[in-house]
Amino acid sequence: MATAQIADLKCAHQRVLMRVDFNVPLDEDGAVLDDRRIRAAIPTVQAVLKKGGLPILMSHLGRPSGTGPETAYSLEPIASRLQALLGSSHQVHFVSGVCRGSEASRTIEKAATGDVVMLDNLRFEAGEKANDSEFAKEVAALGDAYVNDAFGTAHRAHASMVAVPDAMHCKPKVAGLLLEQEIHYLADVMSSPATPFLAILGGAKVSDKLAAIRNLLGRVDSILVGGAMAYTFLHARGDAVGASLVETDMIETAQMLMESAASEGVEICLPIDHICAQTISKDVETRVCEIGIPRGWMGLDIGPETVADWAIRIDSARTVVWNGPVGVFEQPPFNVGTAAIAEAMAHTTKRHDATTVVGGGETAAAVEQAGFAGAISHVSTGGGASLRMLEGAALPGLASLDSA
Ligand code: AMP
Numbered sequence: 001m002a003t004a005q006i007a008d009l010k011c012a013h014q015r016v017l018m019r020v021d022f023n024v025p026l027d028e029d030g031a032v033l034d035d036r037r038i039r040a041a042i043p044t045v046q047a048v049l050k051k052g053g054l055p056i057l058m059s060h061l062g063r064p065s066g067t068g069p070e071t072a073y074s075l076e077p078i079a080s081r082l083q084a085l086l087g088s089s090h091q092v093h094f095v096s097g098v099c100r101g102s103e104a105s106r107t108i109e110k111a112a113t114g115d116v117v118m119l120d121n122l123r124f125e126a127g128e129k130a131n132d133s134e135f136a137k138e139v140a141a142l143g144d145a146y147v148n149d150a151f152g153t154a155h156r157a158h159a160s161m162v163a164v165p166d167a168m169h170c171k172p173k174v175a176g177l178l179l180e181q182e183i184h185y186l187a188d189v190m191s192s193p194a195t196p197f198l199a200i201l202g203g204a205k206v207s208d209k210l211a212a213i214r215n216l217l218g219r220v221d222s223i224l225v226g227g228a229m230a231y232t233f234l235h236a237r238g239d240a241v242g243a244s245l246v247e248t249d250m251i252e253t254a255q256m257l258m259e260s261a262a263s264e265g266v267e268i269c270l271p272i273d274h275i276c277a278q279t280i281s282k283d284v285e286t287r288v289c290e291i292g293i294p295r296g297w298m299g300l301d302i303g304p305e306t307v308a309d310w311a312i313r314i315d316s317a318r319t320v321v322w323n324g325p326v327g328v329f330e331q332p333p334f335n336v337g338t339a340a341i342a343e344a345m346a347h348t349t350k351r352h353d354a355t356t357v358v359g360g361g362e363t364a365a366a367v368e369q370a371g372f373a374g375a376i377s378h379v380s381t382g383g384g385a386s387l388r389m390l391e392g393a394a395l396p397g398l399a400s401l402d403s404a
Contacts, residue, residue: 002403002404003174003175003179003180003183003398003401003402003403003404004172004173004174004175004401004402004403004404005174005175005177005180005404006044006047006048006147006174006175006176006177006180008172008174008402008404009048009051009053009145009147009172009174010051010172011048011051011052011053011144011145011172012051012052012053013052013053013113014052014053014054014144014145015053015054015056015108015142015143015144015145016048016053016054016055016056016143016144016145016146016147017056017058017139017140017142017143017145017146017147017164017168018041018044018045018048018055018056018057018058018146018147018148018149018176019058019059019146019147019148019149019150019153019160019161019164019397020037020041020044020057020058020059020149020150020176021037021041021059021149021150021151021152021153021381021382022037022038022041022057022059022061022075022078023037023059023060023061023062023152023153024036024037024038024061024078026061026077030072030074030076030077031077032077032078032081035081035085036381037152037381038078038081038082038085039085040178040381041057041149041176041178042085042086043177043178044147044149044176044177044178045057045086045116047176047177048147049090049114049116052113053145054108054111054113054115054116054117055116055117055147056108056116056117056118056119056142056143057082057116057117057118057119058099058118058119058122058139058160059075059078059121059122059150060121060122060123060128060153060158060160061073061074061075061078061121061123062121062123063123064121064123064124066123066124066125066126066128066129067126068097068124069096069097069098069120069121069124070124073121073123073124074096074097074120074121075094075118075119075120075121076094076096076120078118079092079094079118082116082118086116089114090114090115090116091111091112091114091115091116092115092116092117092118093107093110093111093115093116093117093118094118094120095107095117095118095119095120096120097120097124098119098120098124099119099120099121099122099124099125099128099139100119100125100135100138100139100141100142101138104117104119104142105142108142119142122139122158122159122160127159128158128159128160129158129159130159131157131158131159131162131163132159132163133159133163133166133167135159135163136159136160136163136164136166136167137167139159139160139164139167140164140165140167140168143168143171144171145168145171145172145173145174146164146165146168146171146172146173146174147173147174147175147176148161148165148173148174148175148176148179148397148398148400148401149175149176149177149178149179150179150397151178151179151182151380151381151382151385151386151397152360152381152382152383152384152385153382153385153397154179154182154382154385154388154395154396154397154398155382155384155385155388155393155395155396155397156384156396156397157396157397161396161397161400162396162397162399162400165400165401166400172402173400173401173402174401174402175398175401178381179398181378182378182380182381182382182385182386182389183398184378185355185357185377185378185380186357186378186380186386186389186390187389189319189355189357190219190321190389190390193219193318193319193355194318194319194354194355195221195318195319196221196222196316196317196318196319197219197220197221197317197318197319197320198220198221198222198223198224198313198314198317198319198320198321199216199220199222199223199224199320199321199322199323199390200223200224200226200310200314200320200321200322200323200324200326200341201213201216201223201224201225201226201227201229201322201323201324202225202226202227202228202229202230202322202323202324202325202326202327202338202363203227203228203229203323203324203325203362203363204227204228204229204245204324205228205229205247205250206229206232206233206247206250206253206254207247207249207250208387209229209323209324209387210250210253211391211393212323212387212390212391213257214257214391215390215391215392216321216390217257217260217261217264217266218264220266221266221267221317222266222267222268222269222313223261223266223267223268223269224269224310224313224326225268225269225270225271226271226302226306226310226324226325226326226327226337226341227324227325227326227327228244228245228299229247229324230270230271230299230302230326231244231245231246231299232245232246232247232250232251232254233254233257233258233268233270234270234271235251235254236251236252236254236255236258237258237270239291239292239293240291240292240293240294241293241299242276242289242293242294242295242296242297242298242299243278243293243295243296243297243298244274244293244297244298244299245298269309269310269313271299271302271303271306271326272290272291272303272305272306272309273288273289273290273302273303273304273305273306274288274289274293274299274300274301274302274303274306275287275288275299275300275301275302275303275327275333275334275336275337276288276289276293276294276297276298276299276300277297277298277300277334278296278297278298280298280300280328280331280334281331282331282332282333286300286333288303288304289303290303290305300327300328300331300334301326301327301328301333301334301335301336301337301338302326302327302337303337306337307336307337307340307341310340310341310344311340311343311344311347314341314344314345314347314348315344315347315348315351315352317348317354318352318354318355319354319355319356319357320345320348320354320355320356320357321356321357321358321359321390322341322345322356322357322358322359322363323358323359323363323386323387323390324359324362324363325338325362325363325366326338326341329362329366329369335366335369335370338366338370339366339369339370339372342358342366342367342370342372342376343370343372345358345367345372345376346372346375346376349375349376349377350375354377355377355378356376356377356378357376357377357378357380358373358376358378358379358380359380359383359386359387359390360379360380360381360382360383360384360385360386361382361383361384361386361387362383363383364379364380364381364383367379385397
């Protein structure tokens with residue numbers, strides 16, 4: 001996917017409107033709980049500063065009503081954290097309560113070279129989510145160039161992702177460094193993977209991953225299906241699944257997917273054993289079940305035989321993409337299988353120089369929790385956006401950027 005990049009951008013003395021994803025968790029007092037997304041944007045901010053440009057950062061945070069400023073959703077604590085991360089050599093000017101208009105323009109005008117401007121929550125205005133062109137025109141007027149570094153929002157056709165760059169007409173519109181990295185791992189590696197190419201899919205529902213499975217069937221050598229979605233496949237195959245989660249309206253689809261996989265020569269591997277319990281809680285009695293889960297018992301994680309078999313398969317793959325935990329990873333002891341998959345991916349990355357990619361959201365949290373995030377080639381910062389890319393879908397936020 002050839003999208004213009006920061007390296008192509010000439011922005012000395014220019015105002016660079018930069019869409020970032022600073023939608024970070026805050027505690028009850030408004031303090032930043034996890035600043036990974038802020039830190040992830042710093043290289044692009046620094047790159048613009050180094051080129052002599054003035055970064056003007058814009059982001060959404062949470063779900064305000066869209067009818068004006070709300071203190072609980074102000075980006076002020078994030079601006080303070082950014083200031084701390086950038087250090088005293090760069091002053092961060094925060095535009096409180098608004099993301100356009102005269103106050104934003106005044107703040108931008110008074111900013112000196114080396115400073116950074118941060119606008120307040122884009123979603124204080126309904127025009128952001130509505131992709132409104134009038135709202136976008138005013139935001140666009142604040143910049144001479146546009147940088148998108150908000151992969152986590154790239155699947156949403158919101159104004160700051162689409163209508164704003166569109167309103168900037170022939171001004172330069174490029175991908176930031178984080179977006180560039182996401183595109184590399186999720187699009188370029190997917191289209192020309194080293195083989196064997198293995199996909200691991202888990203999570204709650206077949207219906208959520210259906211488009212991804214269909215797209216992957218044409219690209220991969222095998223797919224490991226875990227998580228609750230495995231039970232719809234196992235049920236379709238005729239196995240007893242007890243009280244495990246089954247999407248009854250997806251049983252026929254699961255059957256058809258297994259048939260098309262067989263005709264395309266793609267192996268769909270289902271768990272060969274399961275960690276089962278009657279309820280999801282910490283000290284509950286568990287059983288390892290092989291084929292056939294008894295009545296009243298739920299499959300809540302892949303079992304030890306499956307872990308051993310899948311670790312071998314992961315070890316012999318040269319490209320692995322993973323989306324969706326293979327068990328109820330939030331609740332020990334049902335986190336073991338997911339942690340073992342993360343470990344196997346880290347191992348093959350190190351030992352065989354395999355390319356390993358983890359989709360964002362729950363899977364990224366699980367890999368982080370298991371302590372292997374740093375040992376995997378790429379852990380995506382976007383849950384929904386990374387899934388759209390596995391589906392082979394075009395992302396609206398990427399379509400608005402210049403081609404390389
Ligand atoms: P998703 O957002 O579709 O990737 O789903 C993630 C959720 O699937 C997590 O909250 C897991 O707890 C849940 N999950 C994974 N495996 C199972 C399972 N065997 N039974 C019930 N829920 C599961």
